[in-house]
Amino acid sequence: MNNPGECTPTPAAHVLCDVVDGVADVRLNRPERLNALDDGMFAELIATGERLRDDPGVRAVVLSGTGRSFCAGLDVSAFQAQADGRPWRPHEVARREESQQPADDDAPDTGDGDFGVPGLVLGRGQKAVWVWQVLDVPVIAAIQGHALGGGLQLALGADIRLVAPDARLGVLELEWGLTQDMTGTQVLPRLVGLDVAKDLTFSARRVTGEEAVRLGLATRVCDAPRDEALALAASIAARNPDAVRDAKRLLNHSLEGGMREGFRAERSAMERNVGSDNQRHAVREKLKGRS
Template sequence: MAVQVGRRALFQAVRVQATGRESARSLSCSRQYVRFGKVSPSSRLNGHGARHYSSDPKEDLHVRHLDGEDAGIVVVGINRPKAKNSISKNLVKMMCEAVEDIKNNNKVRSVIICSLVPGIFCAGADLKERAKMHQSEVGPFVSKARALITELGNLPVPTIAAIDGAALGGGLEMALACDIRITSNTAKMGLVETKLAIIPGAGGTQRLPRVISVSLAKELIFAARVVDGTEACRLGLANHSVEQNKSGDAAYLRALELAREINPQGPIAIRMAKLAINQGIEVDLSTGLAIEEACYAQVIPTKDRLEGLSAFKEKRRPHFKGE
């Protein structure tokens, strides 16, 4: 009976996911992020391997939608060089609006989160800004940052964190909310909050044990241990570890390769696969199979499924439209 009730509820949920009409969750964000037009497939955000420096808060986040054969790939670049990409009030506002915009855009097929600053992915919370906050402000700010990272994790499309430098504290928590993590071998990763007599507050205590093992997660968090990209890959914290290149964007380039592998697949199928995995992993197998059934039901009536069958029969590449 419980499975049947869960199945009915999930059918309703996946209909919303499949059509992309999910109502926007309430995140207090203003439209401040910098949005760019189209970009050539081989470049990052400011040219291949190039970075852009600015003290203008409006430059803290760059969002680009790739074009051509890469259409559907969105690259989100953090750009706070003077603050080591630390998470500030302004960055949270800009990121949550970018996430909301991506969530409501059915043309998006995958998202890459990266850094425009050499040697750093995200150093965690902006402690200089935090020190100026009144104690009463800290809790609400952490709650807003947690909500942002949760929304990042709830994006219906695949998300890839390209970690070309240090991802510490909240920076690693942001990466943990992504579906896939790719790191350079020289990158440093760790939940180091216990050094400050606090604990990870944006999902780290929950996501890290789900990504690696409970005992390993406890060890890393208790000891505030930092590991390099090679060790992160060995632990299962990263999917791939690549040797860093001279321009310092090896992880980004590998992430782009992976996004290009995902791009040609059926977009509705990818969304349903992500939903089935994310929801199913949290429940027992019987309920998980019901979730898979509900998600599968959403792809049966699509034009993309018929296009896939026709392409297979005609021995050609399918052209999926997300319909």
């Protein structure tokens, strides 16, 4: 287990991160804006996820928001810029100016292959979500208040979503004349089914945490999602880290590959784990409780 530490956020501190006993506690930190997403928030989410991916001591992650909401979506200032015809993604404007690329060119950034989709260039919003899926360890989102638009897509990047019963979740992009562009069109149908995904998208209706669980949009309802998430993360951090990482990888593979490859990967993981130091320690700890 690693000692208490920090993920060293950027000076703007839009994202806070503390690592204690293998659990990374990541918090969106714009409570006065209901943790709305701006350019700085996107950059810090990506940077924080990448730092955690490189930290072998991290065994589980909790993703939550400070204040009364998880994330209310894209900051209204970005929509105002869109309405006025002004640039609303400063980092993309600067990148195009530096590279002298045409406006519709999305030139690759260094390290795009690290997001698990080699050969594909991801947008910043996609990276801010997908970085949590390419982490080797489980990521648990704790949702209270709002998870709307981009905020909901961010939550979809987690492996597990614990949600307050009175939370409000919604696919709101069409209200602003947009479509989802933070992996939501690909992830949402896998969770709730194609017809429900279309209903949520076309209607832009908000659902409660309880309905979200019924639809498959969230995992389970909790009165105190962050407390529950931290407790779950602590229990995961106490398990064999090699087996936990293999379990996430194998479960994700079930959505992407065929059964033949999946069965082969299962056997390889078992052969790798059984008899290892971490697995033998787990068995000894389990047997202690039976004596």
